[in-house]
Amino acid sequence: MSFLQNIKNRLANNHIRNKQKKNPRIKEFHNLESAKSIGILFDTLDDKNHSIAKKFSEDLLQKGYKVQTVGWINADELPDFGVAQKILFYTNKDVKWNGEPISEELAEFVTKKFDLLFIFTESDHLSIKYLTQLSNASCKVGSLADNCEHLDLMIDQGKNKSLANLISESLKYLAIIKK
Structure with a gap:
């Protein structure tokens, strides 16, 4: 990582901690x-x-949950699949240099009080850090990784680090655990 990128990351992390x-x-x-x-x-x-x-989002909707899905695209423009869907896609142009959302919809996602927030990424992109760490969700679920201190339930996937496996394992443990 370059010297300037290190400074940028430190400033962004301080901004997130202060918020x-x-x-x-x-x-x-x-x-x-x-x-x-x-x-x-x-x-x-x-x-x-x-x-x-x-598909996971649609399955949850059919079961009666209120679901909001956000997908990050590591690009400056939305590809064709990112238009006219129930999923809110955002690109690098939709966030500030420190990961803070520019779009109102993305900012609302952070402040929304979800009962469960599934974090299906291990990316260390600043926008992902911002959204996951500042999310107002009651319970955050995701994969066990180096940067998972913000999670409440960490799923160890072992060698099978696919999204399908993470969803399957998350649902398995959430069904077992009693509130």
């Missing part, structure tokens, strides 16, 4: 029985992630 101190979230564990609203954050770094996250 967390000013607006601490209230943690409350939820399982699939107690959750009513669910947020999903994923990346499109793997081409399959989009279709898997879309």
Whole structure:
């Protein structure tokens, strides 16, 4: 990482920490029985992630949950699949240099009080850090990784680090755990 990128990351991390101190979230564990609203954050770094996250979101909607899905595209423009869907896609142009959202919809995603927030990415992009660490969700679920201190339930996937496996394992543990 370059010297300037290190400075940028440090400044952004300080900005995130200061915002967390000013607006601490209230943690409350939820399982699939107690959750009513669910947020999903994923990346499109793997081409399959989009279709898997879309299907998972649709399955949750059919079961009666209120679901909002956000997908990050590591580009400056939305590809064709990012237009006219129920998924809110954002690109690098939709966030400031420190990861803070420019779009109102993305800013609302951070402040929305989800019962469960599924974080289906291990990316260390500043926008992902911003959205996951400052999210007002009661319970955050994601993959066990180096940068997962903001998660409330960490899923160890072992060697099978696919999105489909992460979803399957998350649902398995959320069904087992009683509130």
